[in-house]
Amino acid sequence: MKTAASALVAGLVLFAASADAQTRVTLKAAKAGSSYYQMAVQLAEAMPSGIAVTVEESQGSVQNVMEATVRGGDYVFTSPPSLVGLARDGKAMFADRASPKFADIRALFPIPSLTMHFVVRADQNVSTFADLEGKSVLLGKGSFGAREGEKYMALFGLDGKVDIADAELSNAVAALKNGQIDAFVTAGSFPAPNVVEAAAGSDVTLISMTDDEVAATKRTRLVIPAGTYAGQDEEVVTTSLPVVAYATTGMDDDTAYTLTKAFWDKKAALGSDARWWDGVTPELLANITGQIHPGALKYYEEAGIEVPETAQ
Template sequence: MPSQQDAAMVRTTFARVRRAVAGAAVGLCLLAACTEPGAGSIRMATGSTGGTYFPLGGEIAQLWTDHIPNVSVSTQASGASVENLRLLDQGENQLIMATNGTAAGAVEGEDIFATEPLDNPDDIVMLGNIYPEVLQIVASKESGIDSVEDLRGKRVEIGPPGSGTAVTSEHVLEAHGMSTADITAFDSTFEDAARKLGDGQVDAAMSVLAVPASSITQVATNNDVRMVRIDQAGLDKLTKDRPSYTDITIPARTYPAQQEPVRAVSNWATLYTTRDFDERTAYQLVKQLYERSGQIGHDVGAQIERDKAIDSQGPFELHPGAERYYREVGLLD
């Protein structure tokens, strides 16, 4: 009977072979301009249907399909960042969207990845940033919650399992001297979390989403809620301990009845792939994304900026195809 080590080696080799075959197929199709059905098919893992990743990912995939010859990109709904990183590691997807902080934890073996590490973390490389993702905390006014510290003892949605929201929620609680043990935690989808907040089943919901987020707009339109602030001391500790986070302000009147700006934290939503992904295709993906972002109808499309494509790169190398594009446009020397 093979040992656990032998079994792990087999899984690792199999995953690498699957990725190599997929990457080679895309590259051969581009070089040969092949036209058979399914040629150049790429699958990208996004997020839950109630979040930003899924609809935005669908528009980006369509843009690529429309403008890169012989390449067809489809999307897959998922639990978002954590699950996506595992799908990429296992060779199930060639592209993923993930928060840069969660991705950094994956390659460095931190957070949930400390006990359940990836098989091939060093194989993951960066293509580029998409938009800033903001942790937005919404509470019912009757709950009396005004700041993160007020969440103690309350019923709080912290994000779906396998999502960047769940990881970020724990980081923010930790920066305020708390953990999920100090709240009654729920892990619903973004849509269900908003519904439960509106129905009074929970006191607050934490969501890492683009600003503005449609789910928050909807719940704020139909219910008496408030945006919850992160105190300066908590922000300082979080950004010091975890440099992938940045301080951000949600402007006043972003949501119905929001009269004041709200302090929050942000990560980047970033595109990742693996080292063996075809270089010519990677070059075209980033080129078309940043040069045609104005064609994206989603509200977040306006936040996709080439000049910020490699901000907060963290522990990742750039894919050679992406690096070639960034050198051509002057982002790299």
């Protein structure tokens, strides 16, 4: 009886040691139901068996960045690099919440960018922003895409020259198909589900921007490849807001290395399940404005992937 009890105790100790050996990571991305929350779940599922990832819902990137000052070395979050830069410099929404711990944020790898789409019914013969004059355009409310769309309307001389539809973006596809609107603006990683739906059910076109227009927006240039959407025979030049997965210096190098390697090793498989991962390439590392985690840098050096000198 004593031998059996001893064996049971030994087994429990071995199980506990095995459980403790597993590295635990918390990944905070976006609101449940959003594309970025779905991406977080996909990333969690792509990690090797030695990494246990818990996905947490977030109210947005500002919250993600703020929590970097109080979370431990197991914390991974997503954010635009520009927002991390504002936090590090104590500017804008971080002016009254400055913390020296923002300087400890380190990049791991890029994820799909928020990409601007200007979707127009094909029968409206719109190919430029100027052609939108007199058209009905749905921008939505409160989102990055809505704010950016409103900015572009003013930037390209369309203030007061377009009819801004008073409706939620969730109604955009139905409204476009029914002829209630002529165009809608949306931001999402391409291929964006609502644009896929719009293109599949009716003839639509996407406005392609000139390099001067992209420069005027002060956003990052991005090309949506031809064939991304039904009927899209040519590439579309647009703007984007890069997004990156971050950790802090509190994360050990081995964990940062394992997370980064697992992402790039599994990226092709991720893309076969969700095409928005196909838009992520090593070239997107150029959008990182802060430093890359030493563990991630080790992977990039081994893989022969070039990283910005300022990020090393």
